[in-house]
Amino acid sequence: QQQVKQSPQSLIVQKGGISIINCAYENTAFDYFPWYQQFPGKGPALLIAIRPDVSEKKEGRFTISFNKSAKQFSLHIMDSQPGDSATYFCAASMLYLGSGNTGKLIFGQGTTLQVKP
Amino acid sequence: NAGVTQTPKFQVLKTGQSMTLQCAQDMNHEYMSWYRQDPGMGLRLIHYSVGAGITDQGEVPNGYNVSRSTTEDFPLRLLSAAPSQTSVYFCASKAGVRDTQYFGPGTRLTVL
Numbered sequence: 001q002q003q004v005k006q007s008p009q010s011l012i013v014q015k016g017g018i019s020i021i022n023c024a025y026e027n028t029a030f031d032y033f034p035w036y037q038q039f040p041g042k043g044p045a046l047l048i049a050i051r052p053d054v055s056e057k058k059e060g061r062f063t064i065s066f067n068k069s070a071k072q073f074s075l076h077i078m079d080s081q082p083g084d085s086a087t088y089f090c091a092a093s094m095l096y097l098g099s100g101n102t103g104k105l106i107f108g109q110g111t112t113l114q115v116k117p
Numbered sequence: 118n119a120g121v122t123q124t125p126k127f128q129v130l131k132t133g134q135s136m137t138l139q140c141a142q143d144m145n146h147e148y149m150s151w152y153r154q155d156p157g158m159g160l161r162l163i164h165y166s167v168g169a170g171i172t173d174q175g176e177v178p179n180g181y182n183v184s185r186s187t188t189e190d191f192p193l194r195l196l197s198a199a200p201s202q203t204s205v206y207f208c209a210s211k212a213g214v215r216d217t218q219y220f221g222p223g224t225r226l227t228v229l
Contacts, residue, residue: 009157043207043220044160089159095215102148102167103214107159
């Protein structure tokens with residue numbers, strides 16, 4: 001059972017355009033939603049994260065939009081650049097449970113973004 | 118500060134062979150994890166550890182063993198490699214439950 005579903009699997013955007021990647025989750029106990037960016041041959045690195053008490057978080061050209069009632073969240077990359085070409089993973093975790101919680105991350109399937117010059 | 122390091126970068130095994138993927142971190146992180154990355158499947162948790170001497174299973178633990186004798190090292194053992202274990206393996210660490218998780222550069226494993 002895939003707890004976090006990510007779409008699309010791949011995305012091609014022109015330079016300067018907006019890239020949008022969507023994720024949906026099932027477990028309402030999730031309380032931490034990070035996005036990771038992975039360049040070819042490298043390990044994933046944290047890009048931006050949000051908690052469900054806010055509906056939007058923006059860091060530079062990257063914005064997470066969060067819809068708690070729909071159990072969905074999305075990554076928007078404004079003014080997309082060729083250097084943004086990478087694989088993006090959404091994830092979900094439960095950070096604020098009781099003792100014994102390890103904050104395990106459950107990842108989506110990944111989206112390969114190509115930004116054309 | 119090297120962060121999370123993994124060796125080897127590439128490995129080819131024959132079915133039935135055994136090997137150990139090495140992972141080390143120099144950030145004094147308590148939490149360490151192993152993931153495998155397969156096309157269309159995202160990153161799936163194999164095993165994790167919340168401190169030296171403590172390990173537990175993740176989503177896909179079958180065919181893999183781990184141990185954590187020190188805070189720094191978290192090796193992943195394949196006892197009898199199978200073609201289904203062909204994948205890219207990532208080790209990750211974080212200081213505590215609510216801290217950022219850092220990934221190593223990965224090991225690409227092919228089992229023939």
